[in-house]
Amino acid sequence: MSLDPFVRSLDAMLEEARALLSSATSAEDLEALRVRFTGAKSGALKTIQKGLAEVSPEDRPAAGKRFNEVRESLQALMDEASQRIGGGGRSKATRSRIDPTLPGQRPRIGVVHPITQTIEHLKEIMGRLGFTVAEGPEIEDEWHNFVALNIPEDHPARDPLDNFYLATAKSASPSRDAMETNLGSNDGTIGGPRLLRSQTSTVQIRVMENEPLPMRIISLGRVYRPDAPDATHFPMFHQMEGLWVDEHVTMAQLKSVLKLFATSYLGGDVKVRFRPSFFPFTEPSVEVDYWWNDQWIEFGGAGMVDPNVFRAVNIDSERWSGFAFGLGVERLCMRRFGITDIRDLYRSDVRFLRQFAT
Ligand code: FA5
Numbered sequence: 001m002s003l004d005p006f007v008r009s010l011d012a013m014l015e016e017a018r019a020l021l022s023s024a025t026s027a028e029d030l031e032a033l034r035v036r037f038t039g040a041k042s043g044a045l046k047t048i049q050k051g052l053a054e055v056s057p058e059d060r061p062a063a064g065k066r067f068n069e070v071r072e073s074l075q076a077l078m079d080e081a082s083q084r085i086g087g088g089g090r091s092k093a094t095r096s097r098i099d100p101t102l103p104g105q106r107p108r109i110g111v112v113h114p115i116t117q118t119i120e121h122l123k124e125i126m127g128r129l130g131f132t133v134a135e136g137p138e139i140e141d142e143w144h145n146f147v148a149l150n151i152p153e154d155h156p157a158r159d160p161l162d163n164f165y166l167a168t169a170k171s172a173s174p175s176r177d178a179m180e181t182n183l184g185s186n187d188g189t190i191g192g193p194r195l196l197r198s199q200t201s202t203v204q205i206r207v208m209e210n211e212p213l214p215m216r217i218i219s220l221g222r223v224y225r226p227d228a229p230d231a232t233h234f235p236m237f238h239q240m241e242g243l244w245v246d247e248h249v250t251m252a253q254l255k256s257v258l259k260l261f262a263t264s265y266l267g268g269d270v271k272v273r274f275r276p277s278f279f280p281f282t283e284p285s286v287e288v289d290y291w292w293n294d295q296w297i298e299f300g301g302a303g304m305v306d307p308n309v310f311r312a313v314n315i316d317s318e319r320w321s322g323f324a325f326g327l328g329v330e331r332l333c334m335r336r337f338g339i340t341d342i343r344d345l346y347r348s349d350v351r352f353l354r355q356f357a358t
Contacts, residue, residue, distance in 0.1 A: 136203035141191025200241035214246035238329035245322030300327035
């Protein structure tokens with residue numbers, strides 16, 4: 001082949017590219033033209049380059065020179081088009097896809113977890129009944145979790161398999177006497193081995209040890225038990241503890257406070273029943289159930305503070321009496337929001353949790 005047809009095909013390609021690039025309006029157009037003219041496999045430039053081998057040897061240096069010029073011009077045209085469109089090849093292609101005239105995407109705002117909502121609601125109701133909020137630690141010692149609550153050493157509730165003892169809790173429990181005599185020093189070693197508290201009743205003891213009488217408190221927080229998860233049980237759950245100590249507190253007051261609480265929180269039509277029961281720290285004791293989905297669901301335990309508990313915290317049970325209760329916060333939350341499986345509360349599935357936006 002002589003020089004002329006080779007140069008003509010180069011010039012024709014450059015003109016075509018110039019026309020098309022000047023009318024390109026998007027990064028997609030530009031990318032398609034880049035492939036068409038300079039694509040490594042079958043771009044027009046590549047095809048013409050193959051023809052270089054057929055140019056006669058004496059014309060080949062001039063043909064190669066022209067080829068390089070056209071290639072540079074083509075690149076310049078593409079850079080120019082890219083600048084104009086506002087992209088710069090592939091990496092900027094995405095930028096040009098943003099259409100600033102479209103409405104923006106509303107950012108997703110989290111919702112308050114239903115358990116937190118429940119806790120706030122419970123505090124508000126109990127606040128109206130005159131109960132103030134007390135707090136206690138989640139890592140407890142045996143004194144507060146068991147001994148002062150009149151739970152003897154051989155009681156099944158103290159079985160290591162039914163509790164989360166801490167790895168540091170290797171030493172044997174000190175005797176009750178040793179705990180009692182040393183409690184005043186409160187140096188963090190005398191209450192016996194440490195465990196994650198299994199009930200918020202621990203806070204009753206802490207408050208009675210430290211606060212003046214009379215008292216009317218609630219405490220809301222997490223408790224831990226190695227219970228197998230099912231629709232109504234979870235190994236970590238929340239309880240609301242209540243304690244009222246005064247002169248002449250009665251079981252009738254306990255029942256009316258719990259009834260009033262249940263109707264305020266669950267609605268006037270809720271059916272509540274009290275069943276005789278046993279807790280080492282209350283006498284007499286009851287379990288409290290509500291009716292839901294054709295069955296009774298237990299939502300708490302309660303009773304009159306046992307004189308042995310008063311003795312452990314140096315309160316004169318001849319003068320003072322009191323009642324205590326401990327309610328399952330998840331069970332209350334489930335009933336109110338119509339949640340049938342406690343595990344849904346802890347799956348962290350935002351599609352589920354978003355339903356409870358306030
Ligand atoms: C107690 O924990 C007592 N401390 C309650 C108490 C306090 C009685 C003061 C007397 C005076 P119980 O183990 O029954 O009792 O638990 C109380 C409530 O916690 C149960 O009624 C239930 O609503 C809830 N609960 C218990 N175990 C679980 C669990 N694994 N998952 C979710 N909720 C639970």
